[in-house]
Amino acid sequence: QVQLVESGGGLVQSGGSLRLSCAVSGRTFSTVTMGWFRQAPGKEREFVAAISWGSSSTRYADSVKGRFTISRDNAKNTVYLQMNSLKPEDTAVYYCAPHRRTFQFSTELKDFGSWGQGTQVTVSS
Numbered sequence: 395q396v397q398l399v400e401s402g403g404g405l406v407q408s409g410g411s412l413r414l415s416c417a418v419s420g421r422t423f424s425t426v427t428m429g430w431f432r433q434a435p436g437k438e439r440e441f442v443a444a445i446s447w448g449s450s451s452t453r454y455a456d457s458v459k460g461r462f463t464i465s466r467d468n469a470k471n472t473v474y475l476q477m478n479s480l481k482p483e484d485t486a487v488y489y490c491a492p493h494r495r496t497f498q499f500s501t502e503l504k505d506f507g508s509w510g511q512g513t514q515v516t517v518s519s
Contacts, residue, residue: 396420398510400490405516406480414475414513416490421508424448424468427493429506430475432486432515439503442488443475446499453501458484480517487512 402414414430427446433439443454443464452464463476473490491506498505 396492396508398490398492398508400488400510400513403488403513403515405518408480408482408517408519410480410517411476411478412480412515414477414488414490414515416473416475416510418471418473418490418492421492422496423471423492425496427499428464428466428473428490429493429501430464430473430488430490431503431506432484432488433512434486437486439489441501441503444499444501445473447497451499453499477515480515482517482519485515485517487514 397419399417406412425447429444430442431439432442441455445452445464445466461479466473489509489512491509494507
């Protein structure tokens with residue numbers, strides 16, 4: 395059974411930075427694309443960033459491109475999201491999730507599963 399534990403969220407002022415971490419167990423981490431998604435109150439969960447199993451490919455939502463960086467450490471079964479120049483509209487619960495299929499790269503929410511509890515990011519103006 396896959397377990398994911400997100401951490402690193404918190405309250406930060408506009409323009410600040412946070413680094414989220416997601417530790418994964420119970421899955422062959424190095425064979426799957428990992429994604430970060432977020433859900434703001436009253437809104438649907440949306441894609442933020444994804445990184446392929448060997449880190450050769452990354453993709454970002456237009457809203458975070460140039461500000462967020464996704465990375466992974468396969469030796470530690472951990473994926474990260476470095477968030478810089480944070481804006482109030484980045485406020486949301488952030489989730490990581492593994493792709494449902496090995497060696498497949500996509501950014502569609504439906505292609506990801508085994509969600510963790512999420513970590514709250516709040517950006518004040």
